[in-house]
Amino acid sequence: MATINPFRSALAQLERAASFITVAPGTLAQLRTPKRTVQVAVPVRMDDGTTRVFDGYRVQYNDARGPFKGGIRYHPDANLDEVKALAFWMAMKCAVADIPFGGGKGGIRVDPKKLSVGELERLTRSYTRLLKDVIGSRRDVPAPDVYTTPQIMAWIVDEYAKIMGHTDLAVVTGKPLALGGSLGRETATGDGGFIIFEELAKKLKLKPKDTRVVVQGLGNVGYYLALRMHDAGYRVVGLSDSKGGIWDKQGLGMNPREVLQWKKKTGTVVGFPDTKSITNEKLLELPCNVLVPSALENQLTGKNAKRVKASVILEMANGPTTPDADDIFRKKKVVVIPDILANAGGVTVSYFEWAQNLQGVSWTEDVVRKQLQEKMTVAFNEIWKTAEQHATDLRTAAFIVAVQRIATAMELRATA
Ligand code: GLU
Secondary structure, three states, X not given: OOOOOHHHHHHHHHHHHHOOOOOOHHHHXXXXXXXXXXXXXXXXXXXXXXXXXXXXXEEEEEOOOOOEEEEEEEEOOOOHHHHHHHHHHHHHHHHHOOOOOOEEEEEEEOOHHHOOHHHHHHHHHHHHHHHOOOOEOOOEEEEEOOOOOHHHHXXXXXXXXXXXXOOOHHHOOOXXXXXXXXXXXXXXXXXXXXXXXXXXXHHHOOOHHHOEEEEEOOOHHHHHHHHHHHHOOOEEEEEEEOOEEEEOOOOOOOOXXXXXXXXXXXXXXXXXXXXXXXXXXXXXXXXXXXXXXXXXXXXXXXXXXXXXXXXXXXXXXXXXXXXXXXXXXXXXXXXXXXXXXXXXXXXXXXXXXXXXXXXOOOOOHHHXXXXXXXXXXXXXXXXXXXXXXXXXXXXXXXXXXXXXXXXXXXXXXXXX
């Protein structure tokens, strides 16, 4: 099967949104392509004394509203078109959340699970040296993404400080708490998704006990989202990781804490007591009310969308649904809460972290939570209203809001 190019999907989403509104042709032309694309060859001295070279990327998509912002992904399938799409979605996401950032993304084509801690550190420092002229707290602020961690952010802070001759904590976000990180950042993406979901649940009058939830992916994002759902009384009946999935056929629901303990002990969620093993593909088609893709792109496609049973899809991953799957969901009246809204909690708390670093202050967890709640609720209501105004779906509405905000900034600055 030919792989689906995520950047092509991103552009299709842009064109669809643009067809609902008036955007100056020169502005739209700029939105169709990243402002700057950096491609690097990242040399790493391996533990056995040999040197390997990994492909690295940083795509700076748009900075009309503020510095470029977005994570760095370490993944064996990372490639330029994927990073371009992810950078585009970051620009849109920051506009949806109404935080003063543009959008960017980085990636290294590497399987970090096959590297030692020392190799991972040298890889990160090497990549940082290559990007030293394009990143910076006022220029482009990276953060964690798939398979990158607070420790990796700490290495970036240190390498960047060595080059600059002083420490600038705001050069990256998602740092460890003891090194300028923010309270609430670790759980932020899951928390934000849950806040958005609860707003929708109010509109649709969903009752936790009668609502079965399936979550694909048990990384930082999927885990905290599943946990918030479970703690609020929703029934988490399906979970998965990269090795496979589990299904609680009885439908009572699992406690994600226990599942994570099991995964830590055995290396996978598969085999968790009283569940049936299931593939990641079949997991997406389980009988449930809410499906939460929290792993990678292109999970819901023209091929499997018709078999999806959920009536709500909460996109915690970036780009999990292709445009042809979207067409099917629109016809089936499945409510898709788009990634650029559903998972914007992560970058929103990244913004709080950056703002704290620049001011040299640190907020309490309570302040972070309240501010996140406020930002996410406002974003949800604006997008809901826009969807009603244009009689369209939430994804199109989110892109309409984002494109209008970015286009306004570009036109005020006269970048066209
Ligand atoms: N990687 C996350 C995302 O896709 C967070 C980005 C950030 O905090 O800058 O939204």
